[in-house]
Amino acid sequence: MSAIRIKVKKAETGYDLGASKFFGTPTVPNGWESDFDEYALFFCQIRLADIAKLDRENRLPHSGYLYIFLDTFGGDYALRASVRYHDGIPTVAIDGFNGETEGYERFTDAWIMEFEETEEDKECTRLFGAPSDWNYQEPPPKLLLQFDPLDGELGFLEHLDGFLYFVFGEDERDFSKITLIGEYS
Secondary structure (H helix, E strand, C coil), X not given: CCEEEEEEEECCXXXXXXXXXXXXXXXECCCCHHHCCCCEEEEEEEEHHHCCCCCCCCCCCCCCEEEEEEECCCCHHHCEEEEEEECCCCCEECCCCHXXXXXXXXXXXXXXXXXEEECCCCCCCEEECCCCCCCCCCCCCCEEEEECCCCCCCCCCCCCCXXXXXXXXXXXXXXXXXXXXXXXX
């Protein structure tokens, strides 16, 4: 199984709001604006065309956008994921989305994602592969995204030593069943 490493760089002024990114201004389909409460944190959006050539196993659609929002009620150790897919071009930019989320107000800058192939168990932020440091059930769960707080300069959860694993449910096409597992040393 192949994996796709995600490297980030801070977005420059005037960047493409539809770019694959962590934080910043989410661009969403019309009608989603009222779906979020005060505890929602925009974590990332992935323009799936950006990873199509690297996703040789067709784990994700190769068009549209994948979004991850986090429910922050309860703080860093109680985060829950809400993963959504939209097969189209988003039309609404929600400025200042994270600026209203208590405790996470500083995550308003966008970090543009760059993608490259990597080893399936590399300790980094990546899509797919096997979870790094997985010490539990065998086989490990199917990984959508592994987030390493110490990989890059995002500053998100940098006080925690470990990973966030976003794992698929039984049906990999049912994005509503993706769950978040925090693995902290």
